[in-house]
Amino acid sequence: MDNYINKDRIKLARQYRGMSIKELAEKIKLSKQAISNYESGKRVPSIKELTSISIALGFPYRYFIEKNEISVNYNTTFFRSYLTAQKKYKEKQIIRLSHIRNFYSVLSNHINYPSLNLPTFDVKPTPTLAAKKLREFWGLGNAPINNLLRTVERNGILVSFFDASNDTDKIDAFTNYLNDIWIIALSKNTNSVSRLNFSIAHELGHILLHKDIMENNTEVDRKKFNKIEDEANDFASAFLLPTEEFIKEVNIYNPLFLLDGFTELKRFRKVSISAMIRKLHKLGIISNLKYTNLYKQISKRGWNKREPLDNPNDIPKTSIFRDSINLLLEKKLSVQELLDEFSNNGISLNPRDIEELLNLDENRLKIEECYDKPVINISDIINNN
Known part of the structure; x- marks a missing residue:
C-alpha cells in the first residue's frame, strides 16, 4: 500500500x-x-x-x-494593495490562482484557448507608448472598448474573480505570471463597469511594463512599488482614454468642464468621472483650482463612493472559465467525469471550491447522470460577446 x-x-x-x-x-x-x-x-x-x-x-x-506539484511563486504577483493587505491574505489568493492554473491545464486538453497575443518592445516603453502600441496591436483604434474583459480573454490573458470578503476587501485586483501564463484576478466586490475596466487596464500595464520584474522574481520595496503602481495607472489612463481623442470628446460633451457634463462622456467611454478629471488635470487642461473644486463637488455629492451610472448589474457575469465548464458539461463530459478528470490530474477539490475558483454558479457541479457528448473551440463563444 x-x-x-x-x-x-x-x-x-x-x-x-x-x-x-x-x-x-x-x-x-x-x-x-x-x-x-x-x-x-x-x-x-x-x-x-x-x-x-x-x-x-x-x-x-x-x-x-496526490503527487502532482502545484507551483506557487509569490514574487510573480503584483497586488494593488502592497501597503494595506495582510501577507496571509495575499498568499491565500496566490495559492488559489495556482490551483486555477492547474485547472486551466486540464481544461486545455479539451478546449482550444486563444494564444497569448501581446506586443513586444526592444526597450521598456513609456506607459503612454505601451498603451498606444497595445491598442494598435489589438486593432482597437481610439474608440471606446465595449467589453474589456472579453477583449483581454480573446488575446490569451486569463481572467479570474475572487471573493473580496472581509479578509481581502483591500485587494481590488492583481496579476500573476508563471510559465508564460498571465492571470488577472478581479474582486467580485467591484461595483461598476468603469472601475472594472480601470482595474483590468491597470493590470495590463503591469503585464506590458513590468514583466521583467516578475520573470526575475524581483522583490520590490515600497518606493519601487509606488513607482510601478504610478506607471500602471498612467498606462490605464492612456489606454482607456487616448489623449487626442479624449480631448476632442471633452470639447463635444463637456467644454466647460462641469461636473454633470462628465456623465454622458462616462456613458460613452465606460471610464469613471474621477479618472477623466485626473487625466485632464495631469494634461494641464484644467487648473489646480478647478481640479480641487471638482473634487469638492464629487465628495459633497457622495460620488467618491458611487458615481452616476455605477451599477453592479452591468458588470459582465461570464468569464472564459465559466464558458469552458458550461461548454464541456453541455457537449462532452458529465459533472462526474469532469471532477474525475480533475482528480486524475492531481487537483481534487470539493465541487463548491471549484465553482468559486472558476466563477461558476452555485451547484453547477452537482453530480448528474453521465452521457456521451461530442474538441470545442472557446473562440466561438468569446468572439460573439
Missing part, C-alpha cells in the same frame, strides 16, 4: 483557507509543532491525523496524497 503523503499540500491547503499554523492546531487539538513538522516533512501524520486536517480545512483526503 502506498502511504505517500504530500507535505506541501498540507501547507497549501492551510494557506488556501487563510489559516495560521496556530489556528489549525487549535482546531484539531494538536500542537503547533506537530503541524509545523507535518508541513516540513519532519514527521508524517497518521491517517487519523490527516483525516482531521482534511476535515478542518475542508479538503478531500485525496488532495493530500
Whole structure:
C-alpha cells in the first residue's frame, strides 16, 4: 500500500483557507509543532491525523496524497494593495490562482484557448507608448472598448474573480505570471463597469511594463512599488482614454468642464468621472483650482463612493472559465467525469471550491447522470460577446 503523503499540500491547503499554523492546531487539538513538522516533512501524520486536517480545512483526503506539484511563486504577483493587505491574505489568493492554473491545464486538453497575443518592445516603453502600441496591436483604434474583459480573454490573458470578503476587501485586483501564463484576478466586490475596466487596464500595464520584474522574481520595496503602481495607472489612463481623442470628446460633451457634463462622456467611454478629471488635470487642461473644486463637488455629492451610472448589474457575469465548464458539461463530459478528470490530474477539490475558483454558479457541479457528448473551440463563444 502506498502511504505517500504530500507535505506541501498540507501547507497549501492551510494557506488556501487563510489559516495560521496556530489556528489549525487549535482546531484539531494538536500542537503547533506537530503541524509545523507535518508541513516540513519532519514527521508524517497518521491517517487519523490527516483525516482531521482534511476535515478542518475542508479538503478531500485525496488532495493530500496526490503527487502532482502545484507551483506557487509569490514574487510573480503584483497586488494593488502592497501597503494595506495582510501577507496571509495575499498568499491565500496566490495559492488559489495556482490551483486555477492547474485547472486551466486540464481544461486545455479539451478546449482550444486563444494564444497569448501581446506586443513586444526592444526597450521598456513609456506607459503612454505601451498603451498606444497595445491598442494598435489589438486593432482597437481610439474608440471606446465595449467589453474589456472579453477583449483581454480573446488575446490569451486569463481572467479570474475572487471573493473580496472581509479578509481581502483591500485587494481590488492583481496579476500573476508563471510559465508564460498571465492571470488577472478581479474582486467580485467591484461595483461598476468603469472601475472594472480601470482595474483590468491597470493590470495590463503591469503585464506590458513590468514583466521583467516578475520573470526575475524581483522583490520590490515600497518606493519601487509606488513607482510601478504610478506607471500602471498612467498606462490605464492612456489606454482607456487616448489623449487626442479624449480631448476632442471633452470639447463635444463637456467644454466647460462641469461636473454633470462628465456623465454622458462616462456613458460613452465606460471610464469613471474621477479618472477623466485626473487625466485632464495631469494634461494641464484644467487648473489646480478647478481640479480641487471638482473634487469638492464629487465628495459633497457622495460620488467618491458611487458615481452616476455605477451599477453592479452591468458588470459582465461570464468569464472564459465559466464558458469552458458550461461548454464541456453541455457537449462532452458529465459533472462526474469532469471532477474525475480533475482528480486524475492531481487537483481534487470539493465541487463548491471549484465553482468559486472558476466563477461558476452555485451547484453547477452537482453530480448528474453521465452521457456521451461530442474538441470545442472557446473562440466561438468569446468572439460573439
